[in-house]
Amino acid sequence: MIDTRNQNYSETLSQIAELQDLVDMLEKNISLQLPQGVVNKFISTKNKFINWVDEAEFILQDYKI
16 A cells, blocks of 8 residues: 555556566466467456556656656
């Protein structure tokens, strides 16, 4: 949980970057093991999730300034 008294969000931003890398690795593993239809659904959902994560990252960077 983010401590709102501390305006340094560096750790959270670092975790966001790590999360994005993990999701990319998961996509690679899924694409090697599952049928293309399942992979396509995963990619569609992943993109929505990553967009949400990117938005959260942008908001935190605004607060960081």
